[in-house]
Amino acid sequence: MKRGAHEGSARTLAVIGAGPAGLAAALAAAVRGSRVTLIDAGAQAGGQFYRQPAEELGARRPQALHHQWRTWERLRDGLAAQIATGRITHLTDHHVWCVERLDETSGFLVHTLHGPAQEEPSVVRADAVILATGAYEKVLPFPGWTLPGVITAGGAQAMLKGGLVLQGRTAVVAGTGPLLLPVAAGLAAAGAEVAALVESAGAKSVARHARTLSAHPDKLVEGAGYVAELMRRRVRLKARHTVVEAHGDGTLEAVTIAALDREGRVAPGSEQVVRCDTLAVGHGLLPHTDLAETLGCRLEGPAVAVDDEQRTDIHAVWAAGEATGVGGAALSLAEGHIAGCSAAARLAGRPRAWEAAAKSRARSREFIASLDAVFAPRAHWAEQVTDDTVVCRCEEVPASAIREAVGELGATDARTVKLLTRAGMGWCQGRVCGPAVAGLAGCELQPTKRPFARPVPLGVLARAGEDLPDE
Amino acid sequence: MTSKRTPLDLVRAEPGPAHTATFDGAQIAVLPGQTVAAALWSAGVTAWRTTRGTGEPRGVFCGIGVCFDCLVTVNGRPNQRACLVRAEPGDDIRTQHGTGHDDAAEGEGP
Ligand SMILES: Cc1cc2nc3c(=O)[nH]c(=O)nc-3n(C[C@H](O)[C@H](O)[C@H](O)COP(=O)(O)OP(=O)(O)OC[C@H]3O[C@@H](n4cnc5c(N)ncnc54)[C@H](O)[C@@H]3O)c2cc1C
Ligand code: FES
Numbered sequence: 001m002k003r004g005a006h007e008g009s010a011r012t013l014a015v016i017g018a019g020p021a022g023l024a025a026a027l028a029a030a031v032r033g034s035r036v037t038l039i040d041a042g043a044q045a046g047g048q049f050y051r052q053p054a055e056e057l058g059a060r061r062p063q064a065l066h067h068q069w070r071t072w073e074r075l076r077d078g079l080a081a082q083i084a085t086g087r088i089t090h091l092t093d094h095h096v097w098c099v100e101r102l103d104e105t106s107g108f109l110v111h112t113l114h115g116p117a118q119e120e121p122s123v124v125r126a127d128a129v130i131l132a133t134g135a136y137e138k139v140l141p142f143p144g145w146t147l148p149g150v151i152t153a154g155g156a157q158a159m160l161k162g163g164l165v166l167q168g169r170t171a172v173v174a175g176t177g178p179l180l181l182p183v184a185a186g187l188a189a190a191g192a193e194v195a196a197l198v199e200s201a202g203a204k205s206v207a208r209h210a211r212t213l214s215a216h217p218d219k220l221v222e223g224a225g226y227v228a229e230l231m232r233r234r235v236r237l238k239a240r241h242t243v244v245e246a247h248g249d250g251t252l253e254a255v256t257i258a259a260l261d262r263e264g265r266v267a268p269g270s271e272q273v274v275r276c277d278t279l280a281v282g283h284g285l286l287p288h289t290d291l292a293e294t295l296g297c298r299l300e301g302p303a304v305a306v307d308d309e310q311r312t313d314i315h316a317v318w319a320a321g322e323a324t325g326v327g328g329a330a331l332s333l334a335e336g337h338i339a340g341c342s343a344a345a346r347l348a349g350r351p352r353a354w355e356a357a358a359k360s361r362a363r364s365r366e367f368i369a370s371l372d373a374v375f376a377p378r379a380h381w382a383e384q385v386t387d388d389t390v391v392c393r394c395e396e397v398p399a400s401a402i403r404e405a406v407g408e409l410g411a412t413d414a415r416t417v418k419l420l421t422r423a424g425m426g427w428c429q430g431r432v433c434g435p436a437v438a439g440l441a442g443c444e445l446q447p448t449k450r451p452f453a454r455p456v457p458l459g460v461l462a463r464a465g466e467d468l469p470d471e
Numbered sequence: 472m473t474s475k476r477t478p479l480d481l482v483r484a485e486p487g488p489a490h491t492a493t494f495d496g497a498q499i500a501v502l503p504g505q506t507v508a509a510a511l512w513s514a515g516v517t518a519w520r521t522t523r524g525t526g527e528p529r530g531v532f533c534g535i536g537v538c539f540d541c542l543v544t545v546n547g548r549p550n551q552r553a554c555l556v557r558a559e560p561g562d563d564i565r566t567q568h569g570t571g572h573d574d575a576a577e578g579e580g581p
Contacts, residue, residue, distance in 0.1 A: 054504025058485035148518035155534025163509030164478040191476035427539035
C-alpha cells in the first residue's frame with residue numbers, strides 16, 4: 001500500500017475541517033498514499049463533536065465531557081502518526097476564506113488567514129479538495145432572544161468543552177433536536193442547575209417512527225442514557241413544550257414556557273415562568289456550504305450535493321460530514337472515510353474499497369431521516385414572533401419590517417426582503433437570520449451567495465493575486 | 472456539594488497559573504488557553520458589546536465564530552470575535568460600543 005519512493009511526488013489533497021469527517025478523510029487518504037494538508041480554524045483537531053479543552057487548561061479527564069472517546073483516541077493517535085511520517089500536515093488556526101479553482105489540471109489554491117487577528121494570509125496548493133466544514137446552529141427568533149444569557153445550545157456546549165466555562169448558574173435548554181440532550185446533560189454534569197429541558201417534539205411523533213428508530217439500538221441507548229442522567233439530576237423534561245419569551249432587563253432573568261397543542265400552537269393558559277440566567281436554545285443545524293458555493297458546487301436544499309463517493313459535481317472536489325447534510329458524528333465519520341478513500345484512489349489511480357463505511361453511511365442516513373421527521377421545528381413558531389422582535393441580530397431588523405416587505409411591498413423571496421430591509425446584510429451575512437426571514441416571509445431558505453467564507457481584510461484582498469503558495 | 476461543582480472539577484483540570492487582563496479597566500483573572508469570551512464568562516461578565524442601532528447589550532450567542540454577536544475591542548482593535556480570540560496576559564479588553572470606532576460610537580452608525 002505504501003509508496004515510499006514516490007512520497008515526494010504524491011499528489012496532494014487539501015482537507016478543510018478537522019472534525020470527525022475531515023479527520024476520517026485525511027487519515028483514509030494518507031494511509032492510501034496521498035499527501036494531505038489538513039486545514040482547520042481551531043487550535044486543535046476535533047471539530048464540534050470532539051472539541052477539546054485548550055491544552056494549557058490541563059484537563060486530565062476531558063472524556064468526562066465526551067461520548068465515544070475511544071473513537072477520538074483512534075483519530076487523534078492516527079493523526080499524530082501520520083503527521084510524524086510527514087503524510088499529513090496539520091495547519092491549525094487557519095481560517096479558509098476562499099478556495100480557488102485554477103483549471104482541470106493545475107488544481108486549487110486554498111486561501112487562508114491565520115494569526116490571533118486572522119489577518120496573516122497564506123495559500124496552500126492542492127490537486128484535490130475535501131470540504132468537511134461541518135454545520136452551525138439554527139435558532140428561530142422569539143421575543144427576548146437577543147438578551148445576553150440567551151445562547152445557542154451548541155454554543156453552550158462549545159464553550160463548555162473548549163473553555164471549561166459555564167455562563168451562569170441556572171440554565172434552561174430548549175428548542176428541538178437530538179443535540180439538546182447531550183447539551184443539557186453536559187451543563188448539568190459541569191455544575192449548572194438545569195431547570196428544564198424543553199423539547200417541542202412530542203412522544204407521539206417518536207412513536208410514529210419507532211420502527212426505524214428501534215433498528216438502531218446503539219443510538220437509542222445513547223439517547224436513553226442522557227435521559228436517565230437528566231432524570232437522576234431531577235431535570236424537568238418537558239416534551240411538546242416551547243419557550244415563548246425570554247425576559248430580563250439587560251440580561252436574562254427568566255423564560256416563559258408553554259405547552260403545545262396537536263397543531264404546534266401554544267395551548268392558551270399553559271404558560272409558566274421559569275427563572276434562569278442561561279437559555280441554551282437550538283432548532284437544528286444548517287450545513288456550512290459557503291466554500292462549496294464559491295467553488296460552484298451544486299447544492300441540494302441547504303446541503304452540498306454529493307454522489308456515492310462523496311464527490312461534488314465539481315471535478316476533484318469532495319464533500320463529507322455535515323456540510324452535505326446534518327446527521328451526527330457517526331455519519332460524518334463514515335462519509336469522511338469514503339471521501340478520503342475515493343480521493344486517494346482517484347489521485348493515485350488505485351482500486352478502491354469502502355464497503356464497510358458505505359454500509360454504515362446507509363444505516364446512519366436512514367436513522368437520521370426518521371430523526372428529522374421527529375424533530376422538525378414546530379409549526380406556527382412564527383405566530384409568537386411579535387412585530388418588535390429583532391429577527392436580524394446584526395442589522396437589528398424587527399419582524400414588522402419583514403412582514404411589511406412581504407405584505408405591503410410585495411416581496412416574494414428572501415433576496416428581495418433582504419434588499420428592502422437589510423436583514424442578512426450584516427456581519428454574519430444572514431447565516432443566523434436566514435431561516436427566520438424565510439419562515440416569516442413564507443418562502444424557501446435559499447443558499448445566499450457570499451463572496452467569502454470569512455471576513456477578509458482589504459489589504460489581503462489587494463495582495464491575493466500576488467501571494468505564492470507555501471508549498 | 473453539587474452547587475460547587477465546576478467544569479474544571481469535572482475534567483480534573485490542572486491549569487497553569489492564571490494571568491491577568493483587564494475588562495473596561497478592572498483586573499480579571501484569566502486561565503491560560505481561554506478565549507476572551509471564556510475569560511469574561513469566568514469573571515461573571517455576559518455582555519460586552521452594545522449594538523449600533525439601539526445600543527442593546529450583547530455577548531456570546533453561537534460560541535463558534537458564526538454570528539458575530541460577541542464582538543469586542545482588544546488592545547484598541549475593535550470587532551474581534553471574543554469566542555475565537557485567545558486572551559493573552561495583560562490584554563486590555565473593552566466593551567465595544569456600536570462599530571467600535573469612536574466617531575460612530577454615539578448615536579447613529581454609518
Ligand atoms: C456548536 C456545535 C456544537 C455541537 N456539539 C455537539 C455535541 O456535543 N454532540 C453531538 O453529538 N453533536 C454536536 N454537534 C453536532 C456536530 O456538528 C456533528 O455531530 C459533528 O461534529 C459533525 O462533524 P463534521 O466533521 O461534519 O463537522 P464539525 O465537527 O463541525 O467540523 C468542521 C470543522 O471545520 C472547520 N471549519 C469550518 N469552516 C472552516 C473554514 N472556512 N476554514 C477553516 N476551518 C473551517 C471548523 O472549525 C470545524 O473544526 C454540534 C454542532 C455545533 C454547531
Ligand atoms: S458568539 Fe457567535 S461569533 Fe462569537
